[in-house]
Amino acid sequence: MQIDLNADLGEGGDADEALLGLVSSANIACGWHAGGANAMRDCVRLAVQRGVAIGAHPSFHDPDNFGRKEMQLPPDDIYAGILYQLGALSAIAQAEGVRVVHLKPHGALYNQAARDPAIADAIISAVHDFDPSVAVFGLANSRFIAMAREAGLAAIEEGFADRGYRSDGSLVPRAEPGALIDDEDQMLEHVLSMVRDKRVRAVTGAWVPLDVRTLCLHGDGPHALAFARKLRRTLATNGIDVAPASALPH
Template identity: 85%
Template structure:
């Protein structure tokens, strides 16, 4: 068994460097919900030094809400915004001797792309037009994954180590009970079900089939570092190899 372990970084947390010793892919905030040029450069530099795959983590231009407020924007605006953020991170990565290997939308953009074909198409088109060799990370079982594959992109289905699921495979909204997993033991059981059994238990009790190939830990969460250490150790104990998504067996 193998899996990619990713974290969202450059968002103002103080665990970025320590997390980069534990994950295989880093989703680096591109300044529109958090971070900025210096934070992006710091994360890229550390990722290059540690051999961690670099990913762009673009969002709606909404720092006041950390990119978590849903927006109704024209597809052209979303397309241009993705290119803008991708270009900025790509330039920094090139200057630091690395390259962007994947893109994962952030927050509301991620969730809306998972269910709204127009938003999904805008994101997919921007990635394809920028560099069709880039992989995209998206919610497992979502139409975003299907659209990316139809466009010829490598689409990596993502699961969340610290988030609750609904019976339809979507994430529980952060405002609802069960949205966040705070217990390490609960998190491990949750993750091992996804990795070993290709399924996750919804907050309402149903088992939901998921073909998860990358697991996310939120780098800004209060338990991110402790969860990452425990999770990496547990995966290794179970004989699960951790590799960047671009090297995983499909």
């Protein structure tokens, strides 16, 4: 049994280097919600040193809200914005002798793509036109995943170690009770249910089937690194190997 562990990096936190020793895929901010040219280059270089797969983490152009405010933009604007951000990170990666192998939308863009076919299509089209061998990460069971596969892209279903789920498989919005899981034991049980049993318990108590191939570890919490280390030990104890999503069947 195998799983990919990913983390969002280059967002101004101080845990990037430590997290790169624990994850197998890095989603690197492309400057529109956080980061910038130097941060992207630093993250790419560190990822290369540790053998971590490199992915783009594009967002709405909204640094004031860290890309977490929903926006209603024309699909053509979203398409161009994805190409812009993906191209910037790809140029830096190429200069370091590697390539971008996946893309994971950030924040509000991620959540809107999971439910809005027009936004999903704009992202998918941009990735396909840029390089159809680039995989996309998206919310497990979402329309975004289904549409990406219909377009011929490798679509990697993602789960969240520290987020609560609704009974329809969507994430509980951050402003609502149950959105964030901060109890370490609960998080570990949550993860093992997803990876080993292919299901997750929603905040309603119902079980939701999920077949996740990558897990997101957020690095901005006060205990994020300690949890990430314990998670790696727990996965190993349960016979679950960690490998980049590009190396896993999908």
